Amino acid sequence: MPTDTTKPATDNIANQLAAFAHGLKHDMLPAEVVEQAKLLMLDALGIALASSQHDFAHCAYRGLHALGGTGDSAVMGAFAPLPLRDAVLMNGILVHGLDFDDTHPGAITHPSASAFPLALGLAAQRHATGAEMITAYVLAIEVAARLGAAARGGFHEVGFHPTGLVGAFGCALAAGKLMGLDQAGLAHAQGVVLSMASGSMEFLSDGAWTKRMHPGWAGVSGLTATALAGAGFRGPSQPYEGRFGLYASHLAARGLLADLSLCTCGLGERWELLEVAVKLYPTCHFTHASIDAALALRAAGLRAEEVASVQVLLPPGVHPVVCEPVAAKRRPANVYESQFSIHHLVALALLRGELGLAELDAANLSDPQVQALADRI
Incomplete structure (x- = not known):
């Protein structure tokens, strides 16, 4: 049953997650989890390489390079290395940049876009093994998925992008794992990152680029919070179930309850991690079932005319994201x-018979046929 977010849980969630993170070893991961982790990381890398050809990527790189200069942490694609935190942010932007990255449906999050850049960058800096990197990556996803699922879709309803919010906590624990923090340090890292986790859905109003930076910023936040905690900086002990913890501060004011x-x-x-799905289309995953249906109708012989x-x-909860405002x-x-x-994508699928990066271009935005069909949806 849903739990009132203003009432502390019997067991401290941060301590439980810290204990799990501290005790997690690579040989505890089932073979299928390791295999799926490798596939998801490969998918993320491929998307990052595709993103590196776009304007948003070059703008982001110029800004970060102007701020911090060249570093020693690799950036995916044909970019020079950046300092670690800037590289984590940049790589997160690249992985999430085309909205083609993997999704955990229950949590409504894109976990690899924060977990992979953080684990890759920090593991390289600390000369960790591949097994240690994979363990940290899996840990970040396990934590983010559970924290996102607990909100039961509520983060979207109040205008927060859960990928940025819960990804920060997963990255904090993954960073702590690679840094060798003890259990107390891992618990404090979660408390510290509570004051850093963020991600606004306001980008929906005009197609702004800010959503692209949310996973990378989650990685930067997790890395920074954990470095502070590792140096003895103290965080709140109840970042999740506390009076002003994650769920109470983001959901309770609107009457939304978390489990x-x-x-x-x-x-x-x-x-x-086994529930994380690779996307078939470079669009919000709320639209995928509708695109599937439109493509199936097209394949069966239906023509737009x-x-x-x-x-x-569609489920009511997704309307504000993909259906509104209608105009x-x-x-x-x-x-x-x-x-x-939904209007544009279903029209595009019915007209073109496929939907990939090639179909998502400026020409199709202004195509009279696409617009006319969108008006009939």
Whole structure:
């Protein structure tokens, strides 16, 4: 049953997660988890390389390089190395930049976009083994997935991007694992990162680029919080169930309840990484079932000129993200905004018969056929 977020849980969640992180060893990971982790990291790398060709990537790199200069941490693609924290942010932007990265449906998060850049960058700096890097990566995903699932979709409802919020906590524990923090230090790192976790959904209003930086910023926050905790800096002891903890501060004011039992449920027994799904389309995953249906109709012989109207059925909770405001969704202002528009994407799938990066371009945004069909959805 849902737990009132204003009431502390019997067991401290941060301590339980810290104990799990401290005790986790590579040989405790099932073979299928390790194999899936490698595939997800490879998927993330491929997306990062594709993102590196886009304007947003070059703008981000110029800004970070101007701030911190050249460093010794690798950036994916044909970019010179940056200082560690800047490289984590930059690589997170690249992995998440095309909205093509993997998703944990229950948590509504993109876990690899924060976990992979953090684990890769810090492991390289500390000369960790591949096994140690994979363990830290898996740890970040296990934590972020559970924390995201506990909100039961509530973060989106109040305008916070859960990938940025919960990813920061997962990255804090993964960083602590690679830094060799003791259990107390791992607990403090979660308390410290509570004051850093962020991510606003306001980008939906105009297709702004800020969502792209949320996972990388989660990695930077986790890394910074853990470095502070490792040096003795103290954080709140109840970052999750506390009076002003994550769930109370973000959800309780709106009457939304979290199921705090999900934060630690099945640790070490049920592996949430196996539930992480690779995307088939470079769009918000709330749109994928509708795209599937449109492509199936197209494959069955339906043509757009035969369509009088289209009714798309969606869960109520996703409407603000991919359906509203209707006028803006029917006429996305830019390609990024179109990736969050049911009207545009269903029209595009029905007209083109496929939906990949090639179909998401400026020409299709202004195509009269696409616009006319979007008006009938």
